Amino acid sequence: MKGKARVVEKREHRIEPANFFLVVGLIIGILYCVVIPYGAGFDEERHLVRIYYMSQYHFLPNFPDPQIHEDVFDLSYQRRRVQTPAFDLFNSENLGRRFSTFDQIRYGQRTQSIYSPIMFLPQAIIGRGLWWKYDFPILPTIMVQRIAGLLIYVAGCYAAIRAVPYGKWIFAAIAMLPAALYQASTLNADGFNAAVSFAFIGGVLAVYVNERAGIQPRSMGVLIALSLLLGFAKPGAIILLPLLLLLLRHPFPSKKWIFLLGVGLLLAIVANIGWWAIATPGSVFSGGGIQSVSGQSNLILSEPVSFIKLLLQGMILTLFDQVLGLIAAYGYWAGRVPGPVYFFSILALLAAFLAEPRRVSIPSKTRIFLVSFFLFCSAAIYTVAFVPNYVTGGVLALAKHGRYYIPFVPLFFLGLAGFHVLRENMQRLVTFLAAGSLLFSLGFYSFGIYTTYYTYCGYDAYIGGTCRLPVYKNLEKEDSPKAVITEGVLVSQTFTRHCQKLEMVQVFVDSVPENADGSLRFSLLDEHHQILASQDFPIGSIIIPDYLSLPVQLPPDSVSREHEIQLESVNLAGPEGIHVIYTNPDFYPGQLTINGETERGDLLIHYSCIGP
Numbered sequence: 001m002k003g004k005a006r007v008v009e010k011r012e013h014r015i016e017p018a019n020f021f022l023v024v025g026l027i028i029g030i031l032y033c034v035v036i037p038y039g040a041g042f043d044e045e046r047h048l049v050r051i052y053y054m055s056q057y058h059f060l061p062n063f064p065d066p067q068i069h070e071d072v073f074d075l076s077y078q079r080r081r082v083q084t085p086a087f088d089l090f091n092s093e094n095l096g097r098r099f100s101t102f103d104q105i106r107y108g109q110r111t112q113s114i115y116s117p118i119m120f121l122p123q124a125i126i127g128r129g130l131w132w133k134y135d136f137p138i139l140p141t142i143m144v145q146r147i148a149g150l151l152i153y154v155a156g157c158y159a160a161i162r163a164v165p166y167g168k169w170i171f172a173a174i175a176m177l178p179a180a181l182y183q184a185s186t187l188n189a190d191g192f193n194a195a196v197s198f199a200f201i202g203g204v205l206a207v208y209v210n211e212r213a214g215i216q217p218r219s220m221g222v223l224i225a226l227s228l229l230l231g232f233a234k235p236g237a238i239i240l241l242p243l244l245l246l247l248l249r250h251p252f253p254s255k256k257w258i259f260l261l262g263v264g265l266l267l268a269i270v271a272n273i274g275w276w277a278i279a280t281p282g283s284v285f286s287g288g289g290i291q292s293v294s295g296q297s298n299l300i301l302s303e304p305v306s307f308i309k310l311l312l313q314g315m316i317l318t319l320f321d322q323v324l325g326l327i328a329a330y331g332y333w334a335g336r337v338p339g340p341v342y343f344f345s346i347l348a349l350l351a352a353f354l355a356e357p358r359r360v361s362i363p364s365k366t367r368i369f370l371v372s373f374f375l376f377c378s379a380a381i382y383t384v385a386f387v388p389n390y391v392t393g394g395v396l397a398l399a400k401h402g403r404y405y406i407p408f409v410p411l412f413f414l415g416l417a418g419f420h421v422l423r424e425n426m427q428r429l430v431t432f433l434a435a436g437s438l439l440f441s442l443g444f445y446s447f448g449i450y451t452t453y454y455t456y457c458g459y460d461a462y463i464g465g466t467c468r469l470p471v472y473k474n475l476e477k478e479d480s481p482k483a484v485i486t487e488g489v490l491v492s493q494t495f496t497r498h499c500q501k502l503e504m505v506q507v508f509v510d511s512v513p514e515n516a517d518g519s520l521r522f523s524l525l526d527e528h529h530q531i532l533a534s535q536d537f538p539i540g541s542i543i544i545p546d547y548l549s550l551p552v553q554l555p556p557d558s559v560s561r562e563h564e565i566q567l568e569s570v571n572l573a574g575p576e577g578i579h580v581i582y583t584n585p586d587f588y589p590g591q592l593t594i595n596g597e598t599e600r601g602d603l604l605i606h607y608s609c610i611g612p
Contacts (some may be wrong), residue, residue: 014428015435017355018161019171025176028442032185032525033146037086037453038139039076040331041186042403044114048072048187050113051120051145052420055127059117061279069099071138077453078332081587083471086453089139096137114279116271118232119192123150149191153184156195160202160217165209166360167417169352169434171202171410176348176438178328178341178445180406186331190403193234197407200226204243205414207250209362214251236384237407238272239377241265246366296387315379325402326409328445334473335452336459338444348437353417354430360418370415377408424557434456454497457612467499467609470523470588477545481601482510483585483594485520486577491567491581493602497592498561499609502554505533505565506547508604509577513538518572522550527562536570539578547606565605580604 033568039045049072050061073079075094077086088094117124123145130136130144157175159169163551174180175198184191205225207219223244244265252258300307327345328337381404451459457467483491505524512520516539523534533552542548569578582592584601592599 010149015431017168018158020435021161021172021175022154022158024439025157025181026150028446029150029154029181029185030147031446032181032449033150034143035449035453036186037077037089038142038330039078040086040190040453041182042190042331044074044187044331045072045078046111046113047120047189049111050115050291051127052124052185053111054117054120055131058370061111061114062281063273070608071097071099075138078473080473081475081583083334083452083458083473085455091248095139096138097139097159098135099131103148113189114276115189115234116232116275119189119234122152136295144187146187149187150184153191153195157197160198162530163199163206164202164414165206166356166358167352167410167414169355169431170349170413170417171198173345173348173352173434173438174406174409174413177345177406178337178442179326179403181442182328182330183403183406189234190406193237194407196226196229196233197237198410200230200240201410201414202245204246208246208366209360212250215247215253215257217253217257220253220257220261224261224602227261227264227268228271231271232275233272235272235276236381237379238269238409241268243411245371246369261352265340286456297431300387311383314386315382322402323515326405327402328441329403330449330452335448338459340444341441341448344437344441344444348434348441349413351430351434351437353413354420354422354428355434356418356421357427358418358421360403362418369548370411374408374411374415377411378405381405381408455612461609461612466503468606468611469498469609470606472587472593472604475583475587477604478579480581480604482579483582483592483599484577484579484605485567485569485572486575487569487572489568489577489595490593491580491595492593493565493605495563495565495588495602495605495607496561497607497609499565499607500611502552502563502607502609504551504608505552505563506606506608507550507565507567508545508581509542509548510545510581511575512542512544512578513572513576516572516574516576520548520572520578521566521568521569521570522548523550523566524550525564525566526558526560527564528560529564532558532563539572542578563607565603575585 026501038048049068052068052072053059053061075089075097077089113120126145126148127141130141131138157171161171161175164171175194180194183194203219203222207215207223211219227241230240244261252261324337324342328341330337385401385404421427448459451457451462455461456469458471461467485491505522507522509520519536519538520542521534521536524532526532532554533550535550537548567578567580572578581604582599582601583604586600587602590602592601592603
């Protein structure tokens with residue numbers, strides 16, 4: 001009895017990784033489903049278009065003459081011209097906005113979200129019921145759809161952690177990486193893809209370790225089901241199917257089950273490749289698209305050496321960025337991930353290695369196979385994504401997309417896990433270290449979500465850095481209109497300062513007259529038209545095209561946040577003038593006037609402050 005009591009006491013102090021993931025993953029994930037602005041997730045806007053179609057029973061993407069509500073784009077955070085706090089998405093007007101409020105469409109729009117409809121079926125069913133049956137507001141429905149996707153991810157990860165015979169803390173730590181939870185909490189295909197991949201890896205390793213004497217029929221059924229789900233995941237997910245090679249030496253229950261497994265694998269491959277062939281026509285990946293697979297393939301085949309060289313170069317040069325993106329990133333790399341996120345995530349992974357409760361006797365060749373298979377999968381996924389983006393001498397295709405490798409990461413870590421077991425008291429310590437590090441990582445990451453999406457200045461300003469505003473999005477300088485400053489022309493731009501101690505104001509100068517005398521007078525005024533700073537910049541000293549900087553030192557008693565920039569030439573002869581860019585339409589609150597005439601747009605400016 002005393003011995004049993006001691007066992008019970010030890011169990012009370014042990015954190016179960018599956019339950020820890022379930023509780024923390026659900027709490028943090030649901031929080032992210034609500035607070036991450038719609039459109040801030042990678043390609044979330046495109047996937048909502050697809051869900052919108054499916055909720056109206058259009059399961060094949062890019063059917064003839066698709067019609068899209070303007071709300072899909074107008075409510076998207078990514079469509080904003082500058083990065084501003086997203087609190088307005090929770091006001092009564094935006095939160096209560098319905099599809100029925102407007103006259104249906106802005107324009108026909110095709111979507112690049114061409115994945116299997118299985119991945120978006122729960123969200124489409126929710127949209128069908130809430131949008132079309134009950135006329136429910138758009139944004140609250142999106143939050144419910146996000147939670148549905150999160151539940152699928154949590155279920156797949158929980159099943160994987162419970163099933164995998166070793167490395168449970170490692171699996172939990174990977175599943176709780178900030179990038180993985182961010183993906184699972186927004187509308188995309190990556191959450192489903194990771195959930196199915198994790199469950200498949202966990203299921204195969206469970207059978208490999210636990211059923212060496214003979215695979216049970218129930219396990220065969222689970223493996224077949226998981227293989228079929230891989231077939232309905234993202235293109236390329238079926239690359240995990242060769243993991244089943246680990247089971248070749250295991251006795252199968254009967255030839256019937258071998259046949260059924262073969263049929264399941266064939267159906268998975270056909271479903272994955274077949275859907276791609278069906279859904280691609282009419283998309284950017286078809287013959288006339290900008291990322292045409294046929295066009296890119298012809299280009300690659302015509303210059304294979306150049307392609308291989310750029311491919312290898314890309315893999316090497318972007319490796320660090322991909323590792324960072326695998327751990328944590330915000331949608332479209334907005335804002336900055338706090339540095340402690342990476343520190344605590346890596347610490348959690350290291351502690352998870354040491355939290356293994358028993359030594360795992362796995363043949364070295366199996367470990368080598370798992371690590372090598374991870375490297376192969378990663379290289380294959382990089383290549384798949386690189387091909388449609390390849391242009392000879394062009395920009396590397398996958399500079400930061402570490403999120404693409406999340407489904408395969410367990411292979412690497414499980415290939416190395418279980419070599420060494422710590423003493424029981426030390427094991428309990430590293431378990432708490434792993435759990436605590438994960439919580440700290442997600443805590444800092446959540447603070448980063450707040451500073452990125454709900455403040456003007458971002459994370460850097462909160463740790464003593466400079467706040468540089470506005471933060472432009474979707475800005476095209478090449479096609480922007482220009483104001484021409486000649487003698488006697490005054491360009492004025494007002495703006496509202498959203499930070500504390502103003503230090504500098506900048507204006508983008510596109511061109512200046514060659515070999516011209518004279519200067520550009522750059523002034524900053526307050527709301528009472530009092531000059532706060534002014535400087536004459538000789539034409540020959542202005543670097544183009546670039547921002548011209550005016551240092552500012554506000555009076556100690558200055559409280560005004562309304563400012564005015566004035567630009568005028570001094571002693572500038574000739575008709576050419578100085579060209580400054582302005583945006584069209586407006587990017588931030590303020591008024592642009594050129595020689596007294598109001599223009600629709602804003603000067604391309606920045607202002608810098610210390611403190612948020």
